[in-house]
Amino acid sequence: MTQTAETTRISAPPSAASTDCISLESVSKIYGRFAALRNITTSFCTGSCTIILGENGAGKSTLLRMIAGLITPTRGRVTVFSEAPHQQRRRVAYMSHSPMLYDELTAMENLNYFSSLHRDGGCACVGNPEMALRAVGLDPKLDRPVGQYSQGMRQRTSLARVLQTDPEILLLDEPFSNLDAASARHMVELLADFRTWPVAPVNGVMGARTLLLTTHQSSLAEPLATRTLTMRNGEIVDSHSDSSTEAAG
Ligand SMILES: Nc1ncnc2c1ncn2[C@@H]1O[C@H](COP(=O)(O)OP(=O)(O)OP(=O)(O)O)[C@@H](O)[C@H]1O
Structure with missing residues (x-):
């Protein structure tokens, strides 16, 4: 696994099936009398990279957490690889x-602790914390506790933690928050690299890495994006796709 030298727009691998790996049908999430998500219908293509924008409270984290299977819809249906999200948790990282x-x-x-909770196999990082840390540019021999790390180092450690599970779908909530410009650029390079990792075929169908991330810094993530989705008051109010890589959602 190497870092990409540049972060020009990266398309889904040509072998990736142009199927949807995530689907939401008329999904709402209601807390008390408040609707965090309102009747959302959309899907995400295998191999795509979607940036989710929106003001504070728009529903971005709620959407990601629902796809991760951490919360359930009040109404509607979410599927990940055609099943309920909690049934596909091994293929998804949040x-x-x-x-x-x-x-x-x-x-x-x-x-080491988190890898003991996950399966073996898949990408070279799985069950290999040392390789995962090197992949994000951290020295595995660093003997300081994480509590003493800079924000950028903590973010990279968090990324290594999820990458070592070899996710086909990676859900990132504000991965650039509190990072300085250089660290944020480095994070973008790491994510661009992640999108190129091969995926073992499932039922003879070639896979691809799918990325969804929320951010308030759209310009940073723009080179990665095949689709940009904007949320407001729990609804998707805009969706732009790079037409060369996927159909508009
Ligand atoms: N467990 C909960 N109980 C009650 N309200 C909640 C809960 N989780 C989220 N909400 C509300 O749902 C709305 C959407 O929250 P969410 O965290 O998804 O927004 P967001 O777009 O990610 O915001 P931010 O950019 O600030 O992270 C907010 O008004 C929030 O207060």
Whole structure:
């Protein structure tokens, strides 16, 4: 696994099936009397990279968490690889905007712990925390606890944590928040690289890595995007696709 030298627009691998891996049909999420998501119908193409934009409270995190199977719709239906999200958790990774790491452990200890919760096989990083840390540019031998890391280092440790599960679908909530310009660019390069990782065929169909990320910094993620989706008040109010890679959603 190497870092890409540049972050020009990256298309889905030609072998990737132009099928949808995520589908939402008339999905709403209601908290009390408040609708965090309102009647959303959309789908996400295998191999695509979608940037989800929107003001605070628009429903972006709720959408990602629902696709990750962490919350369920109040109404409507979400499917991931044609099944309920919780049935496909092994193929999906979600990175929250708050790093879910143990501050008192080193990066290596964190990854070792989380890797023990996941399967073996798949990409070279799986079950290999050292390789995952090197992939994100961190020294696996660093013996300081994560609590002493800079924000950028914590973000990269979080990314290594989810990458080592070899996800086909990667859901990232605000991956650039609190990063300086250089660290954010590095994060974009890492994600561009992730999109090129091969996926083992499933039922004879060649796979591809699918990425969904929320951000308030659209210009940073733009080189990665095959689709840009804007949310407001729990609804999708705009969706632009790169027509060379996928149909408009
Ligand atoms: N568990 C919950 N209980 C009640 N309301 C919730 C819950 N989770 C989210 N909400 C509300 O749903 C709305 C959408 O929240 P969400 O976190 O999805 O927004 P967001 O677009 O990700 O915002 P931000 O950019 O600030 O992260 C917000 O008004 C939020 O307060």
